[in-house]
Amino acid sequence: MAEATLTISSKNYSSWALRGWLLCKMAGLSFRETMLPWDDPSVRAELLLLSPSFLVPKLTHRGIEIWDTLAIAEYLAEIRPEATLWPTDPAERAACRSISGEMHSGFSNLRSALPMNLKAHYPGFKVWAGAQADIDRVTTIWRDRLKTSGGPFLFGASPTVADAMYAPVATRFRTYAVTLDPVSSAYCDTILGWAPMTEWIGAAQEEPDELEELDVEF
Known part of the structure; x- marks a missing residue:
């Protein structure tokens, strides 16, 4: 029997749900997932970036x-x-x-211009200047950390909280075909090939397309 419950919104669209789920997987916690219904106002507020504070993902344990x-x-x-x-x-x-805190509280231009959508692919997507500045900062963090740690993860051989925090960014870069330097591209490959990520992405592909506002090209 699972010892905990993780409440999430969407596997296709929610970067925060992915982060919480990855952390539980990395911790080896036995948990079951509870998916909030699509008509829940808090879900739509989260996924459409209309709320400054989200109550998902939520971990319930003991x-x-x-x-x-x-x-x-x-x-x-x-x-x-x-x-x-x-x-x-x-x-x-x-x-x-x-760097985990920086991702947690920053990069608002990147979030709004390149919303997470694992099912979509937009080759030739035009990245506006504000979002490009965020992309440049993210890839600078990645290059500096990988140079220091030797990789393949940001702090060495094993993933840490930082990798969970930046994992959704790797999916955004793939969805919107963002041009990356070789080091950052290799890190994206590492994250997207990481077993928990492939499990999540596979589940996201089976999720129904319910939120039309996010299934658009920006």
């Missing part, structure tokens, strides 16, 4: 509810220290927290 993705990461790191969701080295752990 009577405790945790609904912010970074809070979920910290909680899982506490109850599953053996999973090393954060690097063990203090300096590396600080760097991991910093």
Whole structure:
């Protein structure tokens, strides 16, 4: 029997649901998924970027509810220290927290211009300047971290919270055919070939197309 429940909205469209789900997988937590109905106003607000605060994904474990993705990461790191969701080295752990927090609170232009849509593909997509600045910052983070860690993940041989936080960006770059430098392109390949990601993407492909507002070319 699953020891926890993870409430999510959409596997095709929700980057935050993906992050929470990856963290639970990385922690080795036994959990079942609960999908909120599409007509739930909070789901539409989240997926259309109309709400500043989302209550999904939400992890319920031992009577405790945790609904912010970074809070979920910290909680899982506490109850599953053996999973090393954060690097063990203090300096590396600080760097991991910093770039994870940067993704958690920033890159609004990237989010709005390149919404997550795993089923779609837009070759020749025109990226506007504001979003390009976000893309450049993301790839700078990736190159710096991979140079320091040696890869294939941002902090070395094993994925950390940072990889879970940036994983949805890799899907956006593929969906919108974003031109990347070789190091960033190789990192995207690593993330998209990561077993939990292939499982999630496969499930997203089976999800019905329900939210017409997001199934458009920008």
